[in-house]
Amino acid sequence: MNYRLILNIAVHLLRARLKQTIVAAAGVTFGIAMFITLLGFMNGLNDLLDGLMLNRTPHVRLYNEIKPVENQPVNLSEKYKNATNFITSIKPKDRGKAIYNSKTIIKVLKEDKRIVDVAPKVSTPVFFNSGTIEISGIINGISVTAEEELFKFSDYITDGNIADLEQNNSIIIGSGLAKKMMLERGDIIKVTTPKGNLASLKIVGISQIGIAEIDDVMSTTSLSTSQKILGESTNYITDIQLKLHDISLAPQLAKEFSTQFGVDTIDYQTANSQFETGSTVRSIISYAVGIVLLIVAGFGIYNILNMMIYEKMDSIAILKATGFSGNDVKWIFLSLSMIIGIAGGILGLIFGLLFSGIIDTIPFETASLPTIKTYPINYNMLYYIIGITFALVTTVIAGLLPALKASKIDPVEIIRGK
Amino acid sequence: MSDIVLETKGLTKYFYEPTKFKVLDNITMSVNHGEFVSIVGKSGCGKSTLLYLLSTMDTDYEGEILIHEELVTGQSDNDLARIRNGKIGFVFQFHYLLSEYNVLKNVMLPGLKLQQYSEAEIEHRAMEHLKTLGMEDQALKMPNQLSGGQKQRVAIARALINNPLIIMGDEPTGNLDKRNSDLVFDIFKELTQEYNQTLLVVTHDPDFAARTNRIITMEDGKIIV
Numbered sequence: 001m002n003y004r005l006i007l008n009i010a011v012h013l014l015r016a017r018l019k020q021t022i023v024a025a026a027g028v029t030f031g032i033a034m035f036i037t038l039l040g041f042m043n044g045l046n047d048l049l050d051g052l053m054l055n056r057t058p059h060v061r062l063y064n065e066i067k068p069v070e071n072q073p074v075n076l077s078e079k080y081k082n083a084t085n086f087i088t089s090i091k092p093k094d095r096g097k098a099i100y101n102s103k104t105i106i107k108v109l110k111e112d113k114r115i116v117d118v119a120p121k122v123s124t125p126v127f128f129n130s131g132t133i134e135i136s137g138i139i140n141g142i143s144v145t146a147e148e149e150l151f152k153f154s155d156y157i158t159d160g161n162i163a164d165l166e167q168n169n170s171i172i173i174g175s176g177l178a179k180k181m182m183l184e185r186g187d188i189i190k191v192t193t194p195k196g197n198l199a200s201l202k203i204v205g206i207s208q209i210g211i212a213e214i215d216d217v218m219s220t221t222s223l224s225t226s227q228k229i230l231g232e233s234t235n236y237i238t239d240i241q242l243k244l245h246d247i248s249l250a251p252q253l254a255k256e257f258s259t260q261f262g263v264d265t266i267d268y269q270t271a272n273s274q275f276e277t278g279s280t281v282r283s284i285i286s287y288a289v290g291i292v293l294l295i296v297a298g299f300g301i302y303n304i305l306n307m308m309i310y311e312k313m314d315s316i317a318i319l320k321a322t323g324f325s326g327n328d329v330k331w332i333f334l335s336l337s338m339i340i341g342i343a344g345g346i347l348g349l350i351f352g353l354l355f356s357g358i359i360d361t362i363p364f365e366t367a368s369l370p371t372i373k374t375y376p377i378n379y380n381m382l383y384y385i386i387g388i389t390f391a392l393v394t395t396v397i398a399g400l401l402p403a404l405k406a407s408k409i410d411p412v413e414i415i416r417g418k
Numbered sequence: 419m420s421d422i423v424l425e426t427k428g429l430t431k432y433f434y435e436p437t438k439f440k441v442l443d444n445i446t447m448s449v450n451h452g453e454f455v456s457i458v459g460k461s462g463c464g465k466s467t468l469l470y471l472l473s474t475m476d477t478d479y480e481g482e483i484l485i486h487e488e489l490v491t492g493q494s495d496n497d498l499a500r501i502r503n504g505k506i507g508f509v510f511q512f513h514y515l516l517s518e519y520n521v522l523k524n525v526m527l528p529g530l531k532l533q534q535y536s537e538a539e540i541e542h543r544a545m546e547h548l549k550t551l552g553m554e555d556q557a558l559k560m561p562n563q564l565s566g567g568q569k570q571r572v573a574i575a576r577a578l579i580n581n582p583l584i585i586m587g588d589e590p591t592g593n594l595d596k597r598n599s600d601l602v603f604d605i606f607k608e609l610t611q612e613y614n615q616t617l618l619v620v621t622h623d624p625d626f627a628a629r630t631n632r633i634i635t636m637e638d639g640k641i642i643v
Contacts, residue, residue, distance in 0.1 A: 005530045012518040318514040321475060322528040322576065323503020325496045412470045415510055415588070 006328060010335035013315070017308060024304045025344035027297035028395065032348025032387045035290030037355040039383040042286035044376035046279045056209070057271050058119070058150065058241030059250045062257060064099060065264040068092045097124075102237035105261050114244055114253065119146035121239040122226040128173075128219075129190040130181040137177060137217040139191065141226020150243045153207075153220070160185050160205020165222045172205035176216030191229060199229040210366070291390070297344070298394035301337055305402035309333065309409075316406055317414035330407035337399025338392065345391030349384050422487065423583050423616050424449040424472060429481035431467060441467050442479070443639040449584065454610040454617045456627040459636035468636070469588055469620045473506060474498045486583055503532050507577025511589035514573065515561040521548070521572050522557040529579040540579070547575040551605060567598030574605055578615075585609070587619035591626060603629065 014021045068090045074080055099105065102120065109118045122141035127134040144165050147153050154162045157172060164170055171189060183189060183203055191199050201221065209215055221229075227236050244250055250267035258265040269276060309316070316329055324332075356377045364375040429445040432438055441464045449455050457465045470476040472483060474490055477498070482491045485505055490498065502508075507528075515524045522544055529540035548554045551571045561569060570590060577585050587606075591599035603626055609615040610631070619630070627633050635643040 002531060002533055005527075009518075012516075016518045314514060315516050315518070318516060319527075320499070321473070321502065321508050321510075321514070323499050323531050323580075325499035327496060328499070328531075410475075412476045415512075415514070416466060416470070 003331075006331050007335055009319070010332050010339060013308065013312060013332070014336060014339060017304075017311075020304050020307070021340060024297075024301050024340045025347070027300040028294070028341060028344025028391050029347040029351060031290070031293035031297040032345050032391050033351035033355060034293050035390070036349065036352025036383050036387050037359065038286045038290055039386075040352070040356040040377045040379060041359055041375070042282050043378035043380065043383075046282055047378055048372065048376045049275070050279060052210075056151065057268055059244040059247055059268045060242040060254045060257065061266050061271075062099060062105070062240040062242070062261065062263045063238060063265075064097055066092050066097075067264075097238045098232070098236050099238065099240060099261075099263055101261075102240065103235055105263075106237075106240060109240065109242065109257075114246070114249060116243040116245055117146055117149050119143055119150045119241040119243075120223060120237045121147075121241060122223060122230070122232075122236060123238050124226065124230055125194060127192040128177065128181065129192060130183075134192070135177070135180060137174075137219055139171070139226055139229075140218065140220050141223045142220060143223050150241060156207050156209050157205050158208045160203075162205070164204035165220065165225075167202075167204065169199070169201050169225055169228075170204040171201040171219050171221045171225070172207050173203055173219040174215040174217065175206050175208040176212055177219060178203075178206050180216070193230055195231065197229055197231055201225070201229075290387075294390050294394050297391075298398040301340055301395050301398040302402065304340075305333060305337055305399055306405075308336070309402050309406045312406075313409065313414050316409050317411035320409070320411040321415065326407035329409070330403045333403035333406045334396065334399050337395045337403070341392050341395025341399075344395075345388045348391060349387060352384070352387065353379075421451045422448050423451050423453075423485070424618065425484040425487075426472070427482040427484075429468070429471060429479060429483065431464075431471060431476075431479040441639050442471070445481070445639075445641060447634065447641060449616060449618055451583075451616055452610060452614040454606065454631040455619070455634060456630040456632070457618070457620045457634045457636060458622060458624070458627045461622070463636045464639040465620045465636050466588055469586055469618070472618070473508065473586055474502055503528055504534075504580055505583045507580070507582035507585040509570065509573050509577050509585065509587040509590040511592040515569055515576075517561055520558050520560050521553065521564070524561065524572060525575045525579055528576060532580050534580065544575065544579060547578050548572070551575055565598075567594055567601055570594060570598070570602055571605065574602070578609075584616040584618055587617065587621075589621055590619060591621065591623060599623070599626065 072085075072087055072090070074085045074087060106118055106120055109115055120143055124139055126137055126139050128137050142153070142165075144162060148162060158175065160172060162172070165172060173183065173189065178184065181189070185203055185205060187203050188200050189203055191201055193199070207215070207218070207220060209218070224234070227234055230236065242253075244253065247268060251269055254265040254267035254270075257263070319329060320326070356379065359375050360377045362375050364372060366372065425448040427446055429442055430440065431442040433441050445468060457468065459465045467476070471479050474483070482489060484490065485501060490501055493501070515521075516527070519527065522541065525544040525547060526540050529535065529544065530537065535543065545554060545557065548557055551574060553568065553571050553575065556564060556568060561572070564572065591602050594602060606617055606619070607629070610617055619626075621627055633643065634641055
């Protein structure tokens with residue numbers, strides 16, 4: 001088959017109907033541009049919100065919960081084994097918040113191939129003293145490098161530097177706390193632990209997570225500082241936070257570690273279940289809208305090609321009479337539709353990128369996200385590939401029916417019908 | 419190669435709408451090389467139907483058609499298209515030029531499809547044919563800028579581009595006035611006499627038919643003379 005000639009005929013047919021062609025291509029362009037903009041924007045937001053959650057929640061967290069002993073003594077008794085035991089007024093037992101044998105657990109976890117990193121944490125409620133007032137709060141003792149690796153904590157520090165936490169007796173306090181107590185970087189803050197230990201810590205930074213409830217109570221020190229003010233040994237760890245290579249394994253691993261180490265665990269999915277649903281639904285909506293736009297564009301192409309075939313019956317008949325086969329005619333009309341698809345699709349990609357770029361520059365400032373200045377956009381290559389593929393697929397499908405119809409036109413009927 | 423360009427054996431065709439009706443009844447005929455044959459007959463006698471069977475465009479018939487001793491009956495759509503492209507030239511009652519292309523491109527199109535020559539060569543040949551037909555100064559015009567007679571001459575040039583074995587015409591002068599019909603007839607005559615071109619023309623113009631080499635007269639789907 002002579003593709004150059006067929007393409008040439010297709011282009012001539014298109015040129016004869018330039019206005020309709022432009023309208024058809026504009027439909028595809030609009031569809032693809034909206035598809036890409038929508039997906040980029042939606043997923044930009046999703047990433048932002050996911051990040052927000054991910055940055056605060058480990059994939060798997062190991063801790064000790066205050067709760068009643070699961071196997072009450074009566075259940076262990078041989079005598080009442082087959083009986084239904086009713087126990088009332090059970091009180092939870094405080095086994096201590098520290099994870100028993102934490103150093104060994106951390107060592108084992110660090111060798112696990114499924115885990116990216118392990119961040120130990122000491123979390124304790126404290127009182128911050130400001131003059132005569134005592135404000136309750138929380139101190140999180142963190143391993144600076146691991147915490148930064150897992151949660152990008154530095155994103156939330158509005159003043160100061162996370163590396164300064166490595167200094168002895170330094171602390172980063174929440175912005176709400178700083179405001180209440182009129183403290184700034186460089187000031188000294190007095191802290192009372194639950195056991196009554198008193199410590200003075202130097203403020204090296206202010207953090208802002210964006211949720212007032214948290215910013216009003218949270219402060220951060222290094223692991224060793226927190227252990228020191230609590231008067232505990234370096235074994236004292238209350239939480240072990242894990243980042244996994246594959247987040248979908250989190251529920252399974254949480255269960256596994258719970259039995260293996262005899263601690264309580266919670267996985268990312270459980271902690272953020274409603275959040276995941278939100279992300280999925282937003283993705284589905286944006287894909288659905290994009291695909292609907294493209295299907296509408298496809299109908300436009302179908303209509304225009306159908307009309308063109310009726311207008312060009314004579315031309316088709318004469319092409320067939322002079323030696324073009326049904327197959328050639330089919331390819332002429334398929335090329336027509338593909339030209340519209342490719343031209344419209346590529347323009348759509350360009351416009352999509354342009355619109356995304358415009359949205360990317362629109363200011364979007366919110367107290368909850370101190371590092372975000374404009375609307376987030378995800379420039380994932382994948383959306384562009386999906387966009388152009390879908391443009392081609394819809395135009396080919398839209399062109400196929402009219403093209404098959406054109407290929408089956410009986411030239412004798414047309415020529416004799418005059 | 420024998421002298422017979424086109425041959426039919428027992429060609430029979432039915433129309434099924436509105437009722438079953440025999441249009442062509444056991445037609446056996448042949449056309450020799452260099453002949454100028456006209457088919458005449460009353461409206462509805464089946465002469466055009468016969469031409470479209472011979473043209474390979476209509477494949478719904480019984481019997482056999484041979485072009486240059488090659489059986490075309492039962493060949494695939496693609497093969498028939500190739501035969502039409504290379505061996506048959508058409509001139510219709512209505513000019514049937516592609517309005518998207520200029521005159522020269524219209525003439526070149528079947529040649530470009532056949533790909534026997536390079537594009538430059540096809541263009542040169544197309545210009546030669548247009549020159550023979552006195553149309554060379556119209557070569558770059560669009561078909562809608564031409565008169566009826568001029569369009570028909572372009573259609574003849576297009577029919578000639580691939581040096582066909584036979585040129586078929588379906589009432590080629592049916593839509594033209596006396597002066598232009600004479601012009602088209604003279605071109606046909608010249609083609610047979612000077613280039614030994616085989617022609618098969620369906621017409622109901624008795625003057626036109628009378629001046630051809632051989633007249634095939636049809637009545638009720640049969641050849642009577």
